[in-house]
Amino acid sequence: MATVKFKGSSPYTKEKPSAPAEDYIYNRYLEDLSLNIEGKEHPVIRVALFGIGRAGTIHLTSIIRHPRVKLAYIVDDMESKWKDVKRYWNLDDVIFLHSKNADKVYTDPNIEAIIVASPTFTHEEIVTKSLKAKKAVFCEKPIAKTRVNTMNCYEMAKQMKKPLFCAFNRRFDPSYEAVRNKVWKGEIGHVHVIKTISRDSPLPSIDYLKSSGGIFHDCMVHDIDMITWILGEYPIKVAVQAYAHIPEIQAINDFDTVVATFHFPSGTLGVIDLSRNSSLGYDQRLEAFGPKGMIYADNEQPIHCVKSYSNLDGLRTAPIWYSFASRYYNAYKREFEHFIEVVHGVTEPSVKPKEILAVNKITTACEESARTGKMVVINWAEGELP
Ligand SMILES: NC(=O)c1ccc[n+]([C@@H]2O[C@H](COP(=O)([O-])OP(=O)(O)OC[C@H]3O[C@@H](n4cnc5c(N)ncnc54)[C@H](O)[C@@H]3O)[C@@H](O)[C@H]2O)c1
DSSP states (O other), rough: TTTTTGGGGGGGGSSOOOOOTOOOOHHHHHHHHHOOOTTTTOOOEEEEOOOOOOHHHHHHHHHHHHHHHHEEEOOSOOGGHHHHHHHHHHOTTTTEEEETHHHHHHHHOOOOEEEEEGGGGGHHHHHHHHTTTEEEEESSSSSSSSSSHHHHHHHHHHHHTTTEEOGGGGGGGGGHHHHHHHHHHHHTTSSSSEEEEOSSSOOOOOOHHHTHHIIIIIIHHHHHHHHHHTTTOOSSEEEEEEESSSSHHHHTTSSSSSEEEEEEEEEOEEEEEEEEOOTTSSEEEEEEETTTTTEOOOOOOOTTTEEEEESSSOOOOOOOOOOOHHHHHHHHHHHHHHHHHHHSSOOOOOHHHHHHHHHHHHHHHHHHHHHTTTTTEOOOOOOEEE
């Protein structure tokens, strides 16, 4: 009877609590359930998708599930794949093209947006041809091989008055977004140290790595974008160590393990710990530490609620997500939805050209530091930073 005094009135007599903001899936469900079209009555956008490999398949699912998007073309050079893709996804009314015939896409006035998920070395050409044809562009990172070429692409986007969106998917991850919000609210005060651990899984094929642009521009860009986006500042010094434990990666003059340190103007220090090959799954962690505490985004697990004990083996739970496709599943969907809002003119792209160019410059400085064994000072011109 000790708690009988706490008995309250019926919950039906009280105001219904609303879902917490953290349950972004339920809040989205409520939006869908409401069927409220106000402010969303936008026309259907016809799009073309370049590349249906690892990244392209993720974007294909986002395109298919979006009620305001219609896929008209798939451009992919592996013709042997076309029949199966068409059958699997029921894409009878989609036109499949080899990239040598991609002009059909650029000259089709009904195509408004192009999604680029082809190999890195093809991006710049597709981006520039798409922009010249007055199409909005969603491009997997990196947009072009060099910073100057990336800058030229953004210049062209400005001239053509069309959005050029660089797909930094981690920006749309709800956990990282929550970390940033807490940091910006001052929950831990001035950040003294920010750290990411980013270990790839499964190990990508050597064919992919050969055309990836290397671990710095293929992987580390994401982490550099994360720490600069969360801090809202850009480093002035970097010192990086890198090594290739895997002989096949060493043979292509790349690295599989990197540790980078950063010095920011406000005194914050940053650390990125990167690996191409994590046997425990896709290891993605982030931590910000300051005088008032610490904010940490841990690895996520599928089926995390099931725990088991067998004999004397101790506690067992599911492994962490295996790959980027599962770990960032929600981020990819939210990223694509954001892009479509940009094309509809509802919002501005949240990934800004100056941010992409700054991340590119820092990434190049990191590679230079690793290859020369020296600390690299980064000078920022007036107006160069966001
Ligand atoms: N943001 C992320 O999380 C993420 C993850 C993986 C890959 N990526 C990026 O996506 C891009 C593709 O990587 P991937 O892993 O999907 O590669 P992939 O090799 O799995 O797929 C590339 C596809 O593009 C096709 N292709 C080749 N040349 C083409 C051309 N000229 N036009 C159209 N299609 C062409 C290939 O046949 C293949 O199907 C890379 O730039 C990579 O950096 C980003």
